[in-house]
Amino acid sequence: MKKPLIEKLAIIGVGLMGGSLAMVLKQKGEVGEVVGMGRGLENLEKAMSLGIVDSYTQDLEKGVKGADVVVVATPVCSIAKVISKVQAHMKDGAIITDVGSVKGEIVREVEKILDDRLHFVGGHPIAGTEQSGAQAAFPSLYKGSRCIITPSDRTDEKALDRIKEMWQLAEAEVVVMDVDGHDKILAAISHLPHLVAYALVNTVDGIKDFNGSILKYSAGGFKDFTRIASSSPEMWRDICVMNRSAIIDMTDRYMVELGKIKTAMENNDFDSLFESFKKSKEARDSL
Amino acid sequence: MKKPLIEKLAIIGVGLMGGSLAMVLKQKGEVGEVVGMGRGLENLEKAMSLGIVDSYTQDLEKGVKGADVVVVATPVCSIAKVISKVQAHMKDGAIITDVGSVKGEIVREVEKILDDRLHFVGGHPIAGTEQSGAQAAFPSLYKGSRCIITPSDRTDEKALDRIKEMWQLAEAEVVVMDVDGHDKILAAISHLPHLVAYALVNTVDGIKDFNGSILKYSAGGFKDFTRIASSSPEMWRDICVMNRSAIIDMTDRYMVELGKIKTAMENNDFDSLFESFKKSKEARDSL
Numbered sequence: 001m002k003k004p005l006i007e008k009l010a011i012i013g014v015g016l017m018g019g020s021l022a023m024v025l026k027q028k029g030e031v032g033e034v035v036g037m038g039r040g041l042e043n044l045e046k047a048m049s050l051g052i053v054d055s056y057t058q059d060l061e062k063g064v065k066g067a068d069v070v071v072v073a074t075p076v077c078s079i080a081k082v083i084s085k086v087q088a089h090m091k092d093g094a095i096i097t098d099v100g101s102v103k104g105e106i107v108r109e110v111e112k113i114l115d116d117r118l119h120f121v122g123g124h125p126i127a128g129t130e131q132s133g134a135q136a137a138f139p140s141l142y143k144g145s146r147c148i149i150t151p152s153d154r155t156d157e158k159a160l161d162r163i164k165e166m167w168q169l170a171e172a173e174v175v176v177m178d179v180d181g182h183d184k185i186l187a188a189i190s191h192l193p194h195l196v197a198y199a200l201v202n203t204v205d206g207i208k209d210f211n212g213s214i215l216k217y218s219a220g221g222f223k224d225f226t227r228i229a230s231s232s233p234e235m236w237r238d239i240c241v242m243n244r245s246a247i248i249d250m251t252d253r254y255m256v257e258l259g260k261i262k263t264a265m266e267n268n269d270f271d272s273l274f275e276s277f278k279k280s281k282e283a284r285d286s287l
Numbered sequence: 288m289k290k291p292l293i294e295k296l297a298i299i300g301v302g303l304m305g306g307s308l309a310m311v312l313k314q315k316g317e318v319g320e321v322v323g324m325g326r327g328l329e330n331l332e333k334a335m336s337l338g339i340v341d342s343y344t345q346d347l348e349k350g351v352k353g354a355d356v357v358v359v360a361t362p363v364c365s366i367a368k369v370i371s372k373v374q375a376h377m378k379d380g381a382i383i384t385d386v387g388s389v390k391g392e393i394v395r396e397v398e399k400i401l402d403d404r405l406h407f408v409g410g411h412p413i414a415g416t417e418q419s420g421a422q423a424a425f426p427s428l429y430k431g432s433r434c435i436i437t438p439s440d441r442t443d444e445k446a447l448d449r450i451k452e453m454w455q456l457a458e459a460e461v462v463v464m465d466v467d468g469h470d471k472i473l474a475a476i477s478h479l480p481h482l483v484a485y486a487l488v489n490t491v492d493g494i495k496d497f498n499g500s501i502l503k504y505s506a507g508g509f510k511d512f513t514r515i516a517s518s519s520p521e522m523w524r525d526i527c528v529m530n531r532s533a534i535i536d537m538t539d540r541y542m543v544e545l546g547k548i549k550t551a552m553e554n555n556d557f558d559s560l561f562e563s564f565k566k567s568k569e570a571r572d573s574l
Contacts, residue, residue: 126504126506127506128506128508145506146504146506148504175504177497181497184494185497185501185504188490188491188494188501189491189501189502189504189505189506189509190506190508190509192487192490192491193487193508193509193512193513195545195548195549196483196487196545197512197567198548198563198564198567198568199541199544199545199547199548199567200479200480200483200541200544201567201570201571202544202563202566202567202570203475203479203537203540203541203544204475204476204479204570205566205567205570206540206544207471207472207475207540210464210468210472213570214471214472214475214476215476215570215573215574217413217433217435217462217472217476218476218574219413219414219415219432219433219476219477221415221477221480221515222476222477222480223574224511224514224515225480225484225512225514225515226480226571226574227511227512227571228508228511228512229567229568229570229571230568230571230572231568232568233561233564233565233567233568234561236564237557237560237561237564240552240557240560241557244552244555247552248549248552248553250490251545251548251549251552252549253490253493253494254486254487254490254545255542255545255546255549257486257487257489257490257493258482258483258486258538258541258542259542260486261482261485261486261538262482262535262538262539262542265527265531265534265535265538266535268531270524270527270528273524273527274520274521274524276485276489277485277520277523277524278520279489279492280484280485280486280488280489280492280516280520281485281516281517281518281519281520283488283489283491283492283500283502283516284488284513284514284516284517285517286502287502287505287510287513
């Protein structure tokens with residue numbers, strides 16, 4: 001039997017992201033043993049019963065012992081704290097990686113506190129569904145998705161290669177870039193759209209002169225469009241904290257674009273409006 | 288056999304909206320005969336072969352002859368023109384209605400030119416799918432949707448009741464309101480979201496410093512969110528022409544809301560940000 005890529009894998013936060021990664025690596029025989037960790041006992045028991053993990057513990061310091069790779073799949077604000085807490089208990093040469101949707105703050109914080117005998121590689125698989133928890137995990141989550149890996153000049157080459165290979169085994173297309181590139185792209189394709197959706201729902205909900213909120217008139221289109229406004233306010237506040245400047249910049253750019261549309265309407269310049277809509281449709285249709 | 292609600296129904300524009308209405312009324316035996324009209328011969332032949340219409344013609348003046356109810360389901364900018372063209376050929380006391388997603392401009396234009404011997408009732412069933420054409424029509428399109436009817440003080444009571452009944456038979460919930468109420472609500476729940484989506488795609492597509500458009504990094508969430516940016520630029524330009532002031536007003540309100548979020552981020556006021564997201568999520572979850 002061939003040697004798996006990772007002998008002992010520790011997953012901190014066995015939810016959709018961490019759980020799906022464990023599942024695909026197990027399915028391919030690329031992991032010897034998976035230890036699941038997290039705060040929710042029920043979720044860990046679920047992960048165990050689904051065969052996502054081989055053992056579990058709520059004691060992070062115990063769980064990381066002997067692990068070759070530790071994947072931190074906890075909320076973005078806690079990633080550096082978790083690493084700070086567990087690193088003294090990890091074995092020499094072990095690799096820590098994460099799946100956080102912000103990279104600059106996390107990589108800078110982690111590199112500030114990381115033990116020299118360990119390696120850290122920042123990562124962000126761009127995948128997900130509306131669901132969360134171990135129950136939501138499935139081995140093909142990452143198939144065909146992109147995973148951005150953000151090494152710094154301090155990143156160990158061998159550790160980087162191993163994490164790249166791990167995501168390739170999960171069938172993600174790995175893209176390597178610097179943290180600022182990642183944070184700008186994510187601000188544009190994910191963080192800004194969430195702010196836009198939250199603001200839109202609040203705008204519509206704020207119009208109360210039709211016997212209560214006019215949201216009741218909304219049809220399928222509005223519901224689909226604003227689905228992401230149902231996302232966790234805690235999680236999105238944290239992302240805004242962690243990727244503040246890129247999101248502010250992207251919001252500025254967006255307000256300029258929307259302002260152009262509004263100005264065209266005010267000036268009765270419906271040709272410009274048409275060109276703007278056409279350009280947008282062409283870009284969207286190309287996805 | 289009971290008398291149908293409408294002996295002879297003429298549909299101008301046998302697409303998703305007009306075709307689905309004809310189908311449900313036929314299915315319920317509430318229409319004696321349906322004549323389909325429109326510019327596309329192929330679409331009319333399709334409607335005939337699908338049993339949506341009993342006959343068809345590209346000659347509008349001929350098609351409306353003897354009709355008790357004429358439903359104008361053409362693009363918003365052409366509705367008043369179509370009515371102006373066909374009305375002389377309609378029988379006394381006949382009713383004209385429309386399904387346009389803007390009401391103020393249309394109702395005002397039509398009332399300016401309407402023959403005294405005819406009745407007009409403005410209507411807008413809030414339903415639809417991504418599809419268009421007779422092929423896309425299905426009898427349950429309006430089931431559970433809302434249909435807004437916008438009578439003016441010139442509207443005939445009996446004609447109003449008949450159009451209300453027609454939409455109730457299509458299983459829509461009929462809501463009666465004035466044109467300005469309709470146009471404000473639609474600006475909020477439909478027109479603004481389209482501008483927001485067009486602007487968002489243009490913003491993201493405008494960032495070219497990552498080997499071409501960063502749109503390629505977008506995952507499912509962004510695609511779902513921006514699906515409406517694939518809508519017809521012509522149709523949305525026309526809606527902007529027809530509902531200009533309500534859309535400008537709604538865009539202003541929206542920019543204030545988004546501005547609040549941006550200001551909270553600039554001020555590191557993440558508690559306000561959290562409250563704003565939470566309020567939005569609660570409103571969205573209530574849909």
